[in-house]
Amino acid sequence: MFTKIRYNSPVVLTFVIICFVILGLNNFIGNWLMYNFFCVYRFSLTDILGYVRLFTHVLGHADLSHCISNMTLILVLGPMLEEKYGSKILLESIAITALVSGILHCLVSSGALLGASGIVFMMIMMASLGGMERGTIPLTMILVAIIYIGGEIVDGILNQDSISQLTHIIGGICGTVIGMGLGKKRG
Secondary structure, three states, X not given: OOOOOOOOOHXXXXXXXXXXXXXXXXXXXXXXXXXXXXXXXXXXXXXXXXXXXXXXXXXXXXXXXXXXXXXXXXXXXXXXXXXXXXXXXXHHHHHHHHHHHHHHHHHHOOOOEOOOHHXXXXXXXXXXXXXXXXXXXXXXXXXXXXXXXXXXXXXXXXXXXXXXXXXXXXXXXXXXXHHHHHHHHHO
C-alpha cells in the first residue's frame, strides 16, 4: 500500500509547477506578464530583462493546450534523465538549451518565442542516447533524430505557422551534444 507521495524529481516537478503557475498568473493579469518576462525576442543590449528572457522564455506558454503538451512529455522523460544524470546536470542542460535557443532565435527571427518545446526535444535526444556504450551510437538515437529533427526540418520548409521548428531542432542538437558528452564521461 502506498503511504507517501514523494517529490521524486525536483528539477522536473518544479519546472512543471512554475510553468503552470506562470500560465495561470498570465491568464489572471493579462499578456503583459508573458510578453515582458517569458517571451524572448530581439532586444537592445542595454535591456537587462532581455538577458533574463533568454532563459525564462522556456517557462512561458501561449495557452493551456501548449503547456499541457510540453509538460506531459517533460514529465515522462525528465524524471528518468534526472535520476540518471542528477538534478544539477539536468538543470544545467535546460539552462544551456534555453540560452542557445533564445540567442539563435533573436539572431534569425523578428518575432517572439515562448514555450518548452526546445527542452522537450533536448530531453528526447538525451533519452535516446541513454544506452550509448563506448565507441557506439545507439540506433534508437539515429531513428529519433531522423523522425523528430528531420520532421521539423521538413515542417520548417513546407509550413508557415507560428511553431518554431528552429527551436525544436536546436533543442534536439543540444540534447544530442549534451547526451553524447555525458556518455563519453561515463564510458
